[in-house]
Structure formats: structure tokens, C-alpha cells
Amino acid sequence: MSRPPAILQVLPALESGGVERGTLEIAEAIAAAGYRAIVASAGGRLVPELEALGATHVTLPLLTKSPMGIWRNAARLAEIATREQVSIIHARSRAPAWSALRAARRSGAHFVTTYHGTYGEGWPGKRLYNSVMARGERVIAISRHIADHIRRLYGDGERIRVIPRGVDPRRFDAARVEPSRVAALRAAWSLPDGAQVALLPARMTRWKGHDVLIRALDRLPGVVAVLAGDVAGRQRYVEELRALAEGRGVAGRLRFAGHVSDMPAAMLAADVVIHASTEPEAFGRTVTEAQALGRPVIASDLGGPRETVEDGVTGWLIPPGDAVALSDAIARVLAMRAEELAAIGEAARRGVPTLEAMQNATLAVYRELL
Secondary structure, three states: OOOOOEEEEEOOOOOOOHHHHHHHHHHHHHHHOOOEEEEEEOOOOOHHHHHHOOOEEEEOOOOOOOHHHHHHHHHHHHHHHHHOOEEEEEEOOHHHHHHHHHHHHHHOOEEEEEEOOOOOOOOOOHHHHHHHHHOOOEEEEOOHHHHHHHHHHHOOOOOEEEOOOOEOOOOOOHHHOOHHHHHHHHHHOOOOOOOEEEEEEOOOOHHHOHHHHHHHHOOOOOEEEEEEOOOOOOHHHHHHHHHHHHHOOOHHHEEEEEOOOOHHHHHHOOOEEEEOOOOOOOOOHHHHHHHHOOOOEEEEOOOOHHHHOOEOOOEEEEOOOOHHHHHHHHHHHHOOOHHHHHHHHHHHHHHOOEHHHHHHHHHHHHHHHO
């Protein structure tokens, strides 16, 4: 008896982040559709959760960007694809995608990519390196912003399928989050009683705009800023942010929360959720997750959030990098009446792209090829 088709997703690791979470969500959909879900990565904290969804994880050194490492990983992936009779290899990051492309050609599998970012071109040959993400038989763009970016660089738009990142209502539903989870996080953050909180959930990377929020704090007396993002390996950047806060006299109102596994509770523990990126975000998943919870969201007016935030209706947009505009927006939100915030929260919830829609659209892409 022939086995059901296998779909192999490939990415660097499974620690945390939107790419990683999306991989799990699509693996769940693959298994539910009766296909075999396989994921290859260097491993990480999300592997047990992936396997609990019915997927198989294969550990490979896919974090490498060295040409020799990419070549070796191609051989390993081709062996897996042949052995498991993989029908589709779905690549989600550039270096592993080069390995996956070669493996697909060797094994005869179809090749799909998800274009997750705009990817910089700061050195010669970078556009060629990035181009692998546009070489899929189908190229999934996670926003219209990314689809336009792909067309601008590579021209061919026939293979592009726009599939926004969906929010899981099982996780991001305020009614399902016990108050004790929210209270536990506020206690862990050592918040003064009655403190108003501005939460910035983002990787500890410079372009995510942590400094913009810190510079806004000195115009927001009493507001505490919580930066939720893994600090491992980012100590130099964290110390720069601490020094900035010290210099502006707001260090006592700054919290580094590190990796937060319970993001729904974290967002509900905050009075306002901030997206402060200074470069275009491919989609901005934390924005829609906060909207699904009905939390007020302030986002930089560029990239993906322009498609999910209608200024003054489902959230607020501000010029990127503008600390004064951010502080003014935060002050305005914190001064609003509860019924006004509730109306904006409800409008935002109605417009959030759903996990089910994302899963079904991705399965439709697979079926085009199968």
C-alpha cells in the first residue's frame, strides 16, 4: 500500500519566532489533511510541540551558512526526501533553501518557498543569495507588501500566492486566558501597583525599535516599558539599551522580560502593545495577535502593519523611528475611555486573518502541485 504524500518543511531552527510558529501551524494542517508532515531543522525548544502535533522532526545542522555546509545539507535532505518519498519540499529561510532546492532537484520533489522578509542587499552577491526564496514553483508571500517586493526585484508574479499569517484563536482569545496567568507575568515583571505598561514583543534586534520606545518613556511619566524578546547572545545590544535608559533617567521603568512563552497573557498584562520597527516588517505577527486579543496596538507606518492596522479604527500608525509621535500616541491611548478602547478592539478582532484561512490557503498551494 502506498504511503500518503509527505511534505518536508525546512528552516534553520525551532527556537521561537513567527517563521517557527508558522512551521508548526502548517505541520498541524498537513497532518490533519492526511499527509505526512516532516520538518528538518537544527532543533530547539519547539520540537516537542511540533512532534505532539503529529509531525516528524529531523535534526540537521541547518543553521550553517557556509557553502560546504549548505552542500552537505543538500545531500542529507535529498536522502531524506528519497527515503520518505517526499512530494514537496517547503523552504522557509535562505541558507536552508539553497540546500532544499538542490535536494528537490535530486529527488524529484516539488519546491515551494515562503518569502518571509525583504532581506537586505548590503554586500555584492546578496541579491543572488536572496533569490533562492523566489525560485519556488510556488512562492508564498506573507503580505501584499512582500508580494510587491518580489515582483519589483524578480519580475515574475505568476508563481506568487499571497497568504497572510493567521492568528490561532485557541491561543489568542482573551476569554481563554486565566487572570492568574496575567497576574503571574505582572508579578514577574516587578510592576508597581497600578502601573501602566507598554509592551514591545520583538526579537532583540536593532531594527525592531527598542530604543524608540525607551526614548519615548521620558515623556510618559509612570509608564513602564516591557521588552519581551530572547536576550541570549544579544548582551551587547541589551547593555546599549540599558545605557540609553540610564542616560535618559528611565531605567527604573524599563523591564527586559526575555523570552515569553505565554504571549497571550503578556499582551493582556499590558495596557498597549507596541510595534516600533524602523525597517519594513514583512507582516508583523505580534500586531495581529494583539488585535485578536482586543488590545490597543500602535505600529510603525511601514511594511506589513499598513495592511492590518487602519489608523484610528483598528489601531494607530506612527512614523517609524519617531519617539515623540510614539509617546504622543501612547499617552492618547492611555487616556481613552474603556468603551472607546473596546470599540477599537472589537473592530480589530473582526479584521484579523485567521489561522484556519492561512492553513487552508497553504494546503491549496500544495494541492496545486500534488
